[in-house]
Amino acid sequence: MKNRKTRLAGILGASLLLAACGTSGSNSAAPPGAQGFTPPKLEALKALGQPEGQLNVLAWPGYAENGSNDPKVNWVTPFEQQTGCKVNVKPFGTSDEAVTLMKTGQYDVVSASGDASLRLVASGDAEPVNTDLVPNYNDVQPFLKGKSWNSVNGTAYGIPHGWGANLLTWRTDKVTPAPTSWSVMFDANSPYKGKVIAYDSPIYLADAALYLMAHQPDLGIKNPYALDDKQFTAAVNLLKQQRPLVSEYWSDYLKESQALKNGDAVVGTAWQVTVNLTKGEGAALEAAVPSEGATGWSDTWMVAAKSAHKTCAYRWLDYIISPKVNAQVAEYFGEAPANTKACAEMTDKTLCDTYHASDAGYAAKIAYWTTPIPQCLDGRTDVKCKDYGEWTKAWTEIKG
Template identity: 65%
Template sequence: MRSITRTIRTVTALGALALAVACSGSTGGGSGSRSGFNPPKLEAQKAIGPGEGRLNLIAWAGYAENGSNDPKVDWVTPFQKQTGCQVNAKTAGTSDEMVSLIKTGEYDAVSASGDASLRLIASGDAAPVNTGLLTNYRDISPSQKMQKWNSVNGVAYGIPHGYGANLLAYRTDKVNPAPTSWSSVFAVDSPYAKHISAYDSPIYLADAAVYLMSAKPELGIKDPYALDQKQFDAAVALLKQQNRNIGEYWSDYLKAASALKSGNTVIGSSWQVVVNTAVGEGAPVATALPTEGATGWADTWMVYAKAQHPNCAYQWLNWITSPKVNAQVAEYFGEAPANQLACQQTTDKNFCTTYHAGDTAYWSRVHFWATPVPQCLDGRTDTTCVPYAQWVQAWTAIKG
């Protein structure tokens, strides 16, 4: 896997990044409907013409492998041979970095998570997609299509790729009994102080909010991405308290895996790919979905509104979500594939069961990343919620 330093790029021009404060947040009606949210009027592509010979991508690590890291892990080279579109992939470590990169105008498509996708839609950087041109769209899980993170007012802005939970990872030889609650990392007197890890991003505030939903029900948190000032202040206070016990804030998944392997980290929030890497190197590491639930990601391939190579971009969207390729990426990264037929193509025939693909009960406990906006995403109209710009500012203060 790539050795990638996932540097947080705190974006200073936060008007657009926080949905320009103009994004109205009530998720009423149906999936993807958003009262008062009126993104720029853009036309979806009408047809896929000849490829332009080049494709510039922004992707999460492991999403655009070309065999350079492992000769057996390569779904870019076959795509290039089939389409003539030469792929240049830039790996991003955070959603903030993805948003910053797409605004350079140098890229054609991006594998955006929910805490970036609505920002791209609201700012006019993401184009609506013509799902009729995407041959695999019909086989995408209904739980991932036309959701609040990848559609607005019945218009699709991409094709779902994969999804997963931000789990609690722990060393089985150091943590006993096996943890069942996030209290193991948030308690002020945690026995694992200085050996706790946390994801280095403002969106980690939502992890604190998920814990507080159960730990302090009197706060009334219903959606970890819709926090009024009192709720937000409680999440910030919790993370400032936790800061004293943190051994490492991680943004490079290989370094996070190395910390688990060495024992510098014995417990903390993690991605499955981190755990897979550590276990592959012999570390005794396991994961848990705590009783409080967890945050998670649902990634969507989106096309830049001013893409220089839109035909190659559409061909990539079709390719990366085809059953065989979607299965390859899912197994390599450690996530549930969006294409339901991919489960028939995995090397491990129990893979989709292990990763809970299509498991409605499991995913009902996962809060997929979303962009916090002033108009509360939980439907409240009698208060204002704290927008993402303030999450960024608070994160800087939390880390000190």
């Protein structure tokens, strides 16, 4: 919860992304996956063996707590006691860092967001996952399975863990009527000029693209992470139009909370944890997924292709999404759990309702973060789409 502020701060540049998503010669005759690239031919583990006694975990802060940050927050030690797998946890601050560290071959599992998972698949750093070896996978929400950020051509490359939406939030005492559309942030004539707060990352272009899907259907945008030249230009121009409305771009949710509390901003993009915190400190704040939908994240536990501790890795995958542990992580981190049975294990019995944990309709409104690559993620093959390097260049230009 405390460290999601760095989630997208340093996504890997275009050169590594292009290298990762290139098709190897050995696979050149294979049909491309739905994501526009052919993964290396790697096999999932067929059967569990004897636990190897060690596990090297690469994780977002808050996902693999061992009591060192807070003695009361520790789900690593019980895992070690149950399995005999000694866990070494390496926290990372950005998806860029996670991808780089995975290439060293020193880690067995990683908690990857959608802006990193495809790169790990395409580069061969993560291998397919045999879900039959993860019994708790049966209880994962169906709407999180087989998605473009955790599977390729029907093959699972990871186990869903937690998810959430990037919400439209507003000060109820200063914004009336309650907004139902992102137009309150994107319309050039918004009455809240100078009081809009927006997310500080190139991936925010996807929010603009999502808005254009609803308001300019003639552009033909089907996936906000798959933008050809015309679509990309339209999204960039929309954010340039929005720029005078924005008082601040945030990457630290605590700073956004402060801006909303003191009135420097009255409407913006926020995570549910930000809304909860700000309301809890007395601000008149509400949030919702607007009519156009919203972007968001869905994190996946993946197994390193070079892992020397794969039985321990699979034991971890099953453990970390078990009902009780998945509940602990979701409460500490601030997100919806993946396991359908986790809600019954929550200390805060309102959390699952707050985060819409079992609401498939709500989840369907979310366009989950996915790394833009030249091969259009919407399946088009007659055009090239803009990759993340180009998104980054455009974002620098937008902010000025």
